[in-house]
Amino acid sequence: MVKFEQFIAKRFLKGTDRKSLSRPFIRITIASVALSVAVMIVAIAVITGFKREIKNKVVGFGSHIQITNYDSNQSLETTPIPTDLPFINDVLKIKGITHIQRFAIKAGIIKTDTDIQGVVLKGIAPDFDWAFFKKNLVDGDTITLSDSSTTNQTVISKTLADLLKLKVGDTYDMFFVQEPPRYRRFTVAGIYDTKMVEFDKMFVLCDIKHIQKLNGWANNQATGLEILVDDIDRVDDLWVDVDDIVGFIFLDDGSRLKVQSIIDKYPNIFDWLNLQDVNAIVLIVLMMLVAGINMISGLLIVILEKTQTIGLLKSIGASNKSVRRVFLFQSAFIMLRGLLIGTIVGLLLCWLQKEFGIIKLDETFYFLSVVPINIVWWHVLLLNVLAFFIGIAMLVVPSMVISRISPEKTLKFE
Numbered sequence: 525m526v527k528f529e530q531f532i533a534k535r536f537l538k539g540t541d542r543k544s545l546s547r548p549f550i551r552i553t554i555a556s557v558a559l560s561v562a563v564m565i566v567a568i569a570v571i572t573g574f575k576r577e578i579k580n581k582v583v584g585f586g587s588h589i590q591i592t593n594y595d596s597n598q599s600l601e602t603t604p605i606p607t608d609l610p611f612i613n614d615v616l617k618i619k620g621i622t623h624i625q626r627f628a629i630k631a632g633i634i635k636t637d638t639d640i641q642g643v644v645l646k647g648i649a650p651d652f653d654w655a656f657f658k659k660n661l662v663d664g665d666t667i668t669l670s671d672s673s674t675t676n677q678t679v680i681s682k683t684l685a686d687l688l689k690l691k692v693g694d695t696y697d698m699f700f701v702q703e704p705p706r707y708r709r710f711t712v713a714g715i716y717d718t719k720m721v722e723f724d725k726m727f728v729l730c731d732i733k734h735i736q737k738l739n740g741w742a743n744n745q746a747t748g749l750e751i752l753v754d755d756i757d758r759v760d761d762l763w764v765d766v767d768d769i770v771g772f773i774f775l776d777d778g779s780r781l782k783v784q785s786i787i788d789k790y791p792n793i794f795d796w797l798n799l800q801d802v803n804a805i806v807l808i809v810l811m812m813l814v815a816g817i818n819m820i821s822g823l824l825i826v827i828l829e830k831t832q833t834i835g836l837l838k839s840i841g842a843s844n845k846s847v848r849r850v851f852l853f854q855s856a857f858i859m860l861r862g863l864l865i866g867t868i869v870g871l872l873l874c875w876l877q878k879e880f881g882i883i884k885l886d887e888t889f890y891f892l893s894v895v896p897i898n899i900v901w902w903h904v905l906l907l908n909v910l911a912f913f914i915g916i917a918m919l920v921v922p923s924m925v926i927s928r929i930s931p932e933k934t935l936k937f938e
C-alpha cells in the first residue's frame with residue numbers, strides 16, 4: 525500500500541499541468557522552505573562563529589583554567605605560589621589538558637614624553653604558548669625568553685601603541701607604585717591587535733623575571749599557572765578534575781590553591797555569549813513556522829485542486845488514511861527539494877563569507893572586523909532533520925480535510 529501511495533504522490537508531482545493552479549504554489553512552497561533553511565544555516569554558522577571567536581580571544585588572555593593562591597584578592601598585587609609543585613604531572617595526565625604555563629601579573633604605569641597610561645604587566649616564561657598572539661600579531665615579532673637571561677623586550681597591543689604613539693623598536697618607561705617606587709625601561713618588540721579593546725588596552729607581555737625581581741620573588745614563584753585544554757566546551761568538566769587534584773593541597777605556608785575557570789573569571793562575557801543561543805532558538809522557531817505555514821497553504825491548495833482525484837481514489841476503495849498519505853508523501857517530496865536547495869544555498873553563502881569576508885563589522889561594538897563563520901556539520905544535519913519532521917507533523921492536521929471529501933459529491937458523470 526505504501527508503494528501505491530508513493531507512486532500516486534510522484535505522479536501528482538510529475539504530472540502537474542503547467543496551467544495548474546497548484547504549480548506556482550508548489551514552487552513558492554519549495555522556495556519558502558529553501559529560504560528558511562538557508563537563513564537558519566547562516567544564522568547558526570554566524571552565531572557559533574561569533575561565540576567561538578570571542579571565547580578564543582578571552583582565553584588567549586587568560587587561558588582556560590588558572591591555578592593561583594587562594595589568598596590572592598581581586599587586586600593585581602597577588603600572593604605567589606611555587607611553580608615546581610609535584611601535582612603538575614598529575615594534572616597533565618588528565619585527558620583533554622594540553623599545556624601548563626607559568627605567569628605573573630603586576631600593575632604599572634607607562635609614561636612617554638607626551639602620554640601616560642595604566643596597564644597590567646603580564647610576565648611570561650619560556651613555556652608560554654604564543655599561538656594566540658602570533659595569530660593576532662600586526663607588527664614586529666614575539667619575544668625570545670630564556671631561563672638564564674632576562675630580556676627587556678615586550679609585546680604591546682595596537683590600542684596602546686596608538687594611544688602612546690609607540691612603534692616597534694621604541695623604548696618606554698614603566699613605573700610601579702610600591703615601597704620603594706621602581707621603574708623599568710622596556711622596548712617594543714611586537715604589536716598585537718585582537719580587537720578586544722578592553723583587554724588590548726590593559727595587557728603588556730614581558731619576561732616573568734622582571735615581575736619576580738620587582739616583587740622580591742624566587743625564580744620558582746609566580747602569580748599562578750595557566751592551563752590550556754583542547755575543547756573549551758569541556759572546561760567545566762576539566763575544572764572539576766583539576767580541582768579534585770589541586771583544591772585540597774596546602775602550601776608550606778599553610779595557604780591553599782584556588783582553581784578558577786575562564787568562565788568563572790569573566791562571567792559577564794560568557795553570560796552575554798550564552799544569550800546568543802536564545803536568539804538562535806527564536807530565529808529557528810520563526811523560520812520553521814514560516815516554512816510550516818507555507819507548506820500547509822500549499823497542501824490545502826493541492827487538495828482543493830485534486831478534489832475529483834480524491835473522490836476517484838475513494839470510489840475504488842482507497843481509505844481516508846491512504847489518501848492522506850498520498851498528499852503527505854507529496855508534501856515530503858516538496859520539502860526534501862526545499863531542504864536540499866536551502867542547504868546548498870546556505871552553505872554557499874557561508875563559504876563566500878568565510879573565504880572573502882564580504883560582510884564587515886564595526887570592531888568597536890563587535891570586537892571583530894568581519895562576520896565570523898563556523899560551520900558545524902551536525903548542526904546542519906540536525907536543522908534539516910528537525911525541519912523535515914516538524915514540517916510533516918504540522919501537515920497531519922490540515923490533511924484531515926480529505927476525510928470530508930465524499931466521492932458522490934466530487935465525481936461528475938456525463
